[in-house]
Amino acid sequence: IDESGKTSKSPKLCGTNYPVSISFIVVNEFCERFSYYGMKAVLTLYFINYLHWDQNLSTAVYHAFSSLCYFTPVLGALIADSWLGKFKTIVYLSVVYVLGHVVKSVGAIPSVGDSTVHISLAMVGLILIAFGTGGIKPCVAAFGGDQFDEEHTNERRKFFSIFYVSINAGSVLSTVITPILRGDVQCFGGDCYALAFGVPAILMVIALVVFISGSGMYKKSPPEGNVLLDVCQCLGLAIKNRWMSSKYDPKRKHWLDWAEEKYPRRLIHEIKMVLRVLVLYIPLPMFWALFDQQGSRWTLQATRMNMAFGSTFVLKPDQMQMLNALLILMFVPIFDMVVYPLIGLCRINLTPLKKMAVGMIFAALAFGAATLVEVNVMKTVVEPAPKGQCLLQVYNLADSDVKLSIPGSNLFSQSIKSYEDPQAYQHLELGGHNKTITVGINHNGHFHECRETFTELKAYSLILHSKTSGIVCQLVTDNILKSEKMLAYLRFINTRSEAVNVTVGGVDFYIPADYGISPNKSVERNEYRNVRCTSGSQDFSINLGLLDYGASYTVILKGGPGEIIPQKMEDVKANNVHIAWQIPQYVLMTAGEVMFSITGLEFSYSQAPANMKSVLQAGWLLTVAFGNVIVLIVAEGAGLNQWMEFLLFAGLLVAVCIIFSIMAYFYTYVDPDELDKLFPDKTVNEDEDGLKKDQTDHMDQTDDTMYLNTTEKSTKM
Numbered sequence: 001i002d003e004s005g006k007t008s009k010s011p012k013l014c015g016t017n018y019p020v021s022i023s024f025i026v027v028n029e030f031c032e033r034f035s036y037y038g039m040k041a042v043l044t045l046y047f048i049n050y051l052h053w054d055q056n057l058s059t060a061v062y063h064a065f066s067s068l069c070y071f072t073p074v075l076g077a078l079i080a081d082s083w084l085g086k087f088k089t090i091v092y093l094s095v096v097y098v099l100g101h102v103v104k105s106v107g108a109i110p111s112v113g114d115s116t117v118h119i120s121l122a123m124v125g126l127i128l129i130a131f132g133t134g135g136i137k138p139c140v141a142a143f144g145g146d147q148f149d150e151e152h153t154n155e156r157r158k159f160f161s162i163f164y165v166s167i168n169a170g171s172v173l174s175t176v177i178t179p180i181l182r183g184d185v186q187c188f189g190g191d192c193y194a195l196a197f198g199v200p201a202i203l204m205v206i207a208l209v210v211f212i213s214g215s216g217m218y219k220k221s222p223p224e225g226n227v228l229l230d231v232c233q234c235l236g237l238a239i240k241n242r243w244m245s246s247k248y249d250p251k252r253k254h255w256l257d258w259a260e261e262k263y264p265r266r267l268i269h270e271i272k273m274v275l276r277v278l279v280l281y282i283p284l285p286m287f288w289a290l291f292d293q294q295g296s297r298w299t300l301q302a303t304r305m306n307m308a309f310g311s312t313f314v315l316k317p318d319q320m321q322m323l324n325a326l327l328i329l330m331f332v333p334i335f336d337m338v339v340y341p342l343i344g345l346c347r348i349n350l351t352p353l354k355k356m357a358v359g360m361i362f363a364a365l366a367f368g369a370a371t372l373v374e375v376n377v378m379k380t381v382v383e384p385a386p387k388g389q390c391l392l393q394v395y396n397l398a399d400s401d402v403k404l405s406i407p408g409s410n411l412f413s414q415s416i417k418s419y420e421d422p423q424a425y426q427h428l429e430l431g432g433h434n435k436t437i438t439v440g441i442n443h444n445g446h447f448h449e450c451r452e453t454f455t456e457l458k459a460y461s462l463i464l465h466s467k468t469s470g471i472v473c474q475l476v477t478d479n480i481l482k483s484e485k486m487l488a489y490l491r492f493i494n495t496r497s498e499a500v501n502v503t504v505g506g507v508d509f510y511i512p513a514d515y516g517i518s519p520n521k522s523v524e525r526n527e528y529r530n531v532r533c534t535s536g537s538q539d540f541s542i543n544l545g546l547l548d549y550g551a552s553y554t555v556i557l558k559g560g561p562g563e564i565i566p567q568k569m570e571d572v573k574a575n576n577v578h579i580a581w582q583i584p585q586y587v588l589m590t591a592g593e594v595m596f597s598i599t600g601l602e603f604s605y606s607q608a609p610a611n612m613k614s615v616l617q618a619g620w621l622l623t624v625a626f627g628n629v630i631v632l633i634v635a636e637g638a639g640l641n642q643w644m645e646f647l648l649f650a651g652l653l654v655a656v657c658i659i660f661s662i663m664a665y666f667y668t669y670v671d672p673d674e675l676d677k678l679f680p681d682k683t684v685n686e687d688e689d690g691l692k693k694d695q696t697d698h699m700d701q702t703d704d705t706m707y708l709n710t711t712e713k714s715t716k717m
Contacts, residue, residue: 011217017155019147024214026166029140031207032094033170035101035200036133038178040066041318042196044299045182049485050108050193051119059296059635065126066292067628070621072134074228077614079135081226086143087218090136094208097132100125101201108193138617146219168325174200175322183316183485191485231271231615234263266679270609273670277604278619280353280663286656287596288627289634290363290649291589294321296631297642298370298582304377304482305579306549308525315579317486323583327590335594352603353664359596360657366588367650373581374643380550380573382425382480384457388432391425391459391480393571397495397515397556398443398466405440419556421569422461425480430456441471461554461571463493465515472515479520479552480572487522488547489572494518494557500564502533504544511557525549533564540564548574609672 011020043065047058080089106112107121144163148156182196234256241258252258256268256275302317309315343350350358385391396402396416404412411426428437434455441448441464450473454460459478464471479489494500494511502509502518505526509518528544542564547553551574556567604616638645 017149017152018159019217019219021147021214021217021219022144022159022162024210024217025140025144025147026162028207028211029163030166030170031203031210032097032133032136032140033167034174035097035170035204035207036129036174037171038174038200038203039101039104039129039197040295041175041178041321042182042193044296045191045303045318046108046122046193046196048300049191051115051122055300056635059293059300060632061126062296063292063628063631063635065130066295067625067632068127068130069134070625070628072131073137073621074618075131076135077138077618078226078228080139081223082229083223085220085223086139086146087215087220090139090143091208091212093132093135094204094211096128097136098201098204098208100128100130100132101197101204103128105194105197105201108197110188110190138614143218146221168329172322172325175325176319179316179318182318226614227611228615228618230263230267231274231612234259234267234271237262238268269678270612273672274608274612274615276667276670277607277616280660280667281619281623283656283660283663284600284623285627285630286653287360287363287592288624289630290367290653291593292624292628293631293649294324294586294589297646298585301370301374301377301642302579302582303486304381304550304575305373305577305582306575307486307579308549314525317579320579320582320586323586324590324593327586328593331590331594332598335591351669352599352606353660353667355595355599356603357657357661357664359592359594359599360653360660362588362592362595364650364653364657366585366592367646367653369585369588370582371643371646371650373577373585374646376581377575377577378641378643380576381482382459382572384480385427385459386457388430388456389427390430390454390456391478392428392454393422393425393459393461393478395422395461395463395493395554395569396420397493398464398471400444402464402471403442405442406437419567422571425459428454430454432456439473441473443471446470463515463517465495474515474517476517478571482550482572482575483522485522486525486549486575488525488549488574489520489552490523490547490555491520491553492518492555492557496535496557496559496564498535498561500533500535500557502531502542504528504531504547520552523547535564538562542566544568548576550575607670607672 012018013020013023044058044062047053047061048055051058053061076089076093079093080086084092102125103121104125107118107125110118112118112121141160141163144159145156148159178196178199181199182191182193185192185195187195238256238259241261242252242255245258254272256272259268299318299321302320305317307315307317340350382391392411394404394412394416396418398418401415401417403415406412406428409429411428412423416423434453436451436453439450439452439462441450443466448471450462450471452462452473452475454475459480461476461478463474463476465474466472483489490504490507490509492500492502492509492511494513494516497513499513499516500511502511505523505528507521507523509521511518525546525548527546530541531544533540533542540563542557544553544555544566545568550572551570552572554569554571556569557564558567559565601616601620604620605613608616634645634648638648640648
């Protein structure tokens with residue numbers, strides 16, 4: 001029956017029982033998932049590299065967006081079931097979705113306004129996308145199930161498997177392709193975020209056009225009301241009546257029984273069963289707080305690691321997220337056909353709630369592994385100075401050793417040899433925003449002084465060289481931050497009497513004569529063995545060797561009129577921790593996801609009546625939303641080093657797991673089919689006003705739709 005009340009028969013595919021209309025729905029889902037995950041894959045790096053936000057703000061906004069995407073499905077379900085119907089809801093919210101992508105793409109064009117305009121467009125675009133993707137999430141799979149006749153249950157189940165494959169195909173391909181569009185295609189003088197967002201926008205337009213194209217073939221069921229509204233109204237009435245009751249009113253066994261004056265006893269009993277499961281959901285957001293950091297904190301960790309596999313293939317940091325989607329496809333059958341049967345052979349009673357607790361432990365172990373990786377990654381990073389301090393290193397380009405004296409400090413008290421690699425950055429105490437310090441320099445028995453002004457939070461190089469008049473000081477501001485694009489930073493100091501022009505990997509450097517210093521510029525990671533440079537009318541070739549990922553180099557150019565001798569010094573170490581060390585944390589997290597997510601919803605649905613599964617789905621999605629809120633709060637409020645933050649999350653999840661295990665210990669499993677014995681008239685209940693409440697329509701379809709949403713969540717966020 002369609003929305004006009006007429007009975008419609010959908011044409012079938014090639015003589016099978018599969019409606020032609022499902023092909024439009026499957027293609028629509030593939031394009032939509034490509035659109036969403038492709039955009040989200042590059043989102044964190046977009047915040048950092050394009051909007052120039054710091055890592056904490058980028059993480060907070062990323063998780064605020066993710067949270068909104070899991071709050072809005074509840075709204076979408078209410079609109080579809082109570083007002084517009086599934087078809088119109090998908091179409092209208094897909095238009096909102098497309099507008100969000102377009103606004104987001106336009107905001108990634110540098111020539112469109114200033115940074116304020118870019119930020120405004122980005123936020124408006126993300127809000128529209130969140131309402132679009134969240135609003136259609138509960139509708140598309142259920143709408144696909146509506147296309148089948150009631151007797152074709154096997155075909156409907158196979159459709160959901162095909163639908164599930166389209167979700168995975170879209171998510172895996174997009175997390176591979178959009179980072180390539182971002183990094184390998186250059187536009188507007190840098191990474192092409194406009195293209196990386198534009199292609200998902202085009203895919204969403206295709207998704208909408210394809211979906212509308214099948215309009216004449218769809219079965220369009222009219223809105224049938226949303227059980228979530230009934231549940232909320234029943235809860236509200238029970239609370240109201242309980243609050244307004246007097247001591248003379250008869251006592252009730254349960255506070256929900258105060259709603260019996262309007263709602264059927266069966267519905268009230270079903271809500272009681274659902275509430276018992278929802279109470280178990282309370283600790284669950286902490287798992288999602290860890291899980292969803294794969295797209296934020298783990299991606300940022302990857303930017304400071306060595307991404308090269310051999311000399312030809314280089315992975316991009318935002319492509320690492322695809323590992324979760326690939327592993328989940330491997331782990332689901334492995335756990336179902338190998339791991340769980342082996343555990344059963346050992347006569348271990350691994351109940352669903354025990355599986356969920358073990359899944360939490362695996363996720364905590366994943367963050368333990370991430371902590372170990374982060375500790376080693378941080379060894380290659382120069383930590384910025386705190387407030388009231390700055391960082392300082394010294395280059396001695398004089399003809400002999402020097403010794404420094406800084407009032408109120410014993411830094412650099414040892415002799416610094418001529419042309420030796422500078423020591424690690426030292427923290428110089430300023431006691432305020434800035435300070436002018438007189439630095440004493442002992443050189444060849446003579447004492448010299450330099451007055452330099454230092455500003456807090458910055459990093460400096462003090463470059464010393466000798467002239468006939470004594471020691472000359474140059475204070476240079478350094479860049480200690482690693483390139484988020486995994487480039488190497490390079491600068492030159494020219495000790496020669498003639499200026500030098502150097503071209504490294506297509507990047508031009510001009511270095512003035514007599515200890516002139518070039519600006520710090522980024523270059524691609526490569527072996528630079530024959531670098532051409534010119535000085536005056538002469539051409540030279542110099543060997544710079546390997547300029548590695550994430551490192552910062554200072555190259556001293558020495559030599560007389562007929563030669564240039566480079567001396568390379570490393571200011572910031574290269575990314576020497578390989579990205580392969582992230583694989584264990586992805587393996588552990590995915591194993592935890594299989595045991596937690598899939599098991600969790602399967603358990604929940606087994607403990608509640610079929611017509612209440614949508615309420616449980618809403619509750620489950622809200623645990624994801626609140627998990628992202630937790631990350632948002634910690635990222636902006638904790639102010640911890642990254643390895644300490646990882647350790648904090650791991651510890652919190654272990655603590656939550658203990659609480660959950662205690663709750664699970666006292667939980668008693670129930671059989672929803674027992675309701676049929678308590679309430680024999682299970683098909684139709686009537687309240688006092690004669691309102692009919694359908695309890696059993698499309699139960700099989702509901703089961704399949706809910707399982708699909710489970711597996712989608714367990715494949716890619």
